[in-house]
Amino acid sequence: MLTRKQHELLMFIHERIKETGVSPSFDEMKEALDLASKSGIHRLITALEERGFLRRLAHRARALEVVRLPDQATTSAPAGGRRAFQPRVIEGSAPAPAQVASLLSNDVRELSILGKIAAGTPIEAIQHERDRMPVPESLLGTGDHFVLEVQGDSMIEAGIFDGDFVVIKRTDNANNGDIVVALVMQEEATLKRLRRKGGAIALEPANKAYETRIYGPDQVEVQGKLVGLIRRYQ
DSSP states (O other): OOOHHHHHHHHHHHHHHHHHSSOOOHHHHHHHTTOSOHHHHHHHHHHHHHTTSEEEOTTOTTOEEEOOOOTTOOOOOOTTOSSOOOOOEEEEOOSSGGGGGGGSOSOEEEEEEEEEEESSSOOBOOOOOOEEEEEEGGGOOSSOEEEEEEESSTTGGGTOOTTOEEEEEEOSOOOTTOEEEEEETTTEEEEEEEEEETTEEEEEOSSTTSOOEEEOTTTEEEEEEEEEEEEEOO
16 A cells, blocks of 8 residues: 555556656656655655565666556556646535535535636636535645535546536645646636746646647736545436
8 A cells, every 4th residue: 555645646646657757856756756855755665665665776867667557557647747646536426516415414505606617728718706616625635625516528538527526726826746726817717727938828638539729928827726526426
């Protein structure tokens, strides 16, 4: 059994080797896992070696080999990315948001549903509250959160499907690789993975059928960051 950080690091290394043929640097691993120092990465790599998941290759810089993956591994990170978003999903069969509460723990917070968000070609700006939904505190943290209904299929390789409800932490700050709600040219909102490339901002889909769109730094406003999702089955 791996810890959460061990699992995240193993999957990040696996995806980077698969995409580039080279294992990531310690700085890249430290950034991907939001650790304060490289010593934490050294400890995680040692633990993964001891458990038979990783092997260090002698006499080669940045040389790590993934020996095996955990049985529950999900590998869907886009090229050049930080670790893949692995959604924490609350599944239910309730036909309306108000009924989802019966499927959740008692420790919930009621959040506003602010309309639909495009996971495809941007369609419209975020609307005003249309409903409310109880969301487990386990998906949340400090700060302000809201819910949007996903429309489209451009993020399916990140485990986000048409009709899902995404839980968003309200923020105007995001790191490269984060999945964000981006307001484009003050008119259209979309759910995409954020990349900053020099003076430009790239909004990347997680579906090969869609193209990455590039914007100027003054054309994109981050309105929130994805922290979880709720899926209902009819």
